[in-house]
Amino acid sequence: MEHDDPAAAAPHIKEEFREEYLRLKELVAMGPRNPEPYLDLGDICFFSGASDEAKRWYRTAALVSNRSPEVMEHISMHMPLAVEEREEKPFVFDWDNVLKYPLRNGAWLGVVFAGLGIFATYFALMFAAIFAFSFVLVVYMLLSAHLLKVVQDTAHGGKSLPRLFGESFDFFGDVAKPALSFWGAVLFYSVFPFLLIYFAGKLGLPVSGLGFAKVFPVYFSIIFPGVMGACALGGFLVAVNPVILVKIISRTFLTYMLAVAALALINSGVSALFRTHSLKASPLLFLTVVSMGTAYVYYLTAHIIGRIFRDNAEKLGV
Incomplete structure (x- = not known):
């Protein structure tokens, strides 16, 4: 889907990633059980300097994948603390x-x-x-x-x-x-x-x-x-x-x-x-x-x- 003003919708994301970021955001709004869109969002945020948001997407990818080795390895190459830190207590x-x-x-x-x-x-x-x-x-x-x-x-x-x-x-x-x-x-x-x-x-x-x-x-x-x-x-x-x-x-x-x-x-x-x-x-x-x-x-x-x-x-x- 084309967005009228990607810059206004995602100003914190680098220009070359904005369309893909917005597309993935729409996709994950449906709650997919596949970790890939969450990983992709994490990568986009990571390379755009939005580290806090990147951590959130990486954590979600880890949860959705039940901490699969492939996903954990991918995350560790970018932001190893993203999964080790807990956002919240039980x-x-x-x-x-x-x-x-x-x-x-x-x-x-x-x-x-x-x-x-x-x-x-x-x-x-x-x-x-x-x-x-x-x-x-x-x-x-x-x-x-x-x-x-x-x-x-x-x-x-x-x-x-x-x-x-x-x-x-x-x-x-x-x-x-x-x-x-x-x-x-x-x-x-x-x-x-x-x-x-x-x-x-x-x-x-x-x-x-x-x-x-x-x-x-x-x-x-x-x-x-x-x-x-x-x-x-x-x-x-x-x-x-x-x-x-x-x-x-x-x-x-x-x-x-x-x-x-x-x-x-x-x-x-x-x-x-x-x-x-x-x-x-x-x-x-x-x-x-x-x-x-x-x-x-x-x-x-x-x-x-x-x-x-x-x-x-x-x-x-x-």
């Missing part, structure tokens, strides 16, 4: 950075826009049903697609909120397809227990609806991070493969369960805040706080899920 020891992620480096603007979108959905329900449904659908498609991109970017070493819209934006490919894939995967795992109960009842096995109602939220909170991560990094077919989900959970069990517990605590704390009488006294303030708080928690959740995969990249082959 997320369970890095809460200061984790909690700041949705607000850092201007990311708070994205959270505010997402919050405004969520806020607007409450008022959409006042209008005609078709309009309300369409508006809410588009808002949550955009939000879901961006959250998946956050998971993907974080898993590959990103430290700042990525942009949803690239220079060549395709609503179906960039928004509708990933969002619907994610929703489909969530629906698949949500329906699965109900089918088990149905068939258990048909077989005459004792089933307690009340007991299931208590267990289901726990079940869902456990499978959700794995489903979202698998969908972001592998797509729908990977996400709905229970074998892969079990592998993700089993190979990262301690980190994974700590993430589940942390997310449960965060959501409980936010829910408690939303229930306070002082906020309910002003409906507009209440809706504003709920919307912004929900957006913050969504992005924080996506980042933590991405960190599960990033911190366990060698075990998962991310």
Whole structure:
């Protein structure tokens, strides 16, 4: 793709490399599992003097390749410290950075826009049903697609909120397809227990609806991070493969369960805040706080899920 002004889009890159740099940036935005584009970006940045960015691309190449000897040798010839240094501690020891992620480096603007979108959905329900449904659908498609991109970017070493819209934006490919894939995967795992109960009842096995109602939220909170991560990094077919989900959970069990517990605590704390009488006294303030708080928690959740995969990249082959 030709860019109107490569110099403005990548002023820190040498002129002879800019077109290729921008092309590769578009390519890696799709989350390829091949380390070559990340290595090429690292090389371009290295030879352009952008050493910090070069380190980031080299680290991502190392993660994607599961530290293959060929990739490690290539990196060592250019910037040997790029892989030896760790950008971050495991997320369970890095809460200061984790909690700041949705607000850092201007990311708070994205959270505010997402919050405004969520806020607007409450008022959409006042209008005609078709309009309300369409508006809410588009808002949550955009939000879901961006959250998946956050998971993907974080898993590959990103430290700042990525942009949803690239220079060549395709609503179906960039928004509708990933969002619907994610929703489909969530629906698949949500329906699965109900089918088990149905068939258990048909077989005459004792089933307690009340007991299931208590267990289901726990079940869902456990499978959700794995489903979202698998969908972001592998797509729908990977996400709905229970074998892969079990592998993700089993190979990262301690980190994974700590993430589940942390997310449960965060959501409980936010829910408690939303229930306070002082906020309910002003409906507009209440809706504003709920919307912004929900957006913050969504992005924080996506980042933590991405960190599960990033911190366990060698075990998962991310």
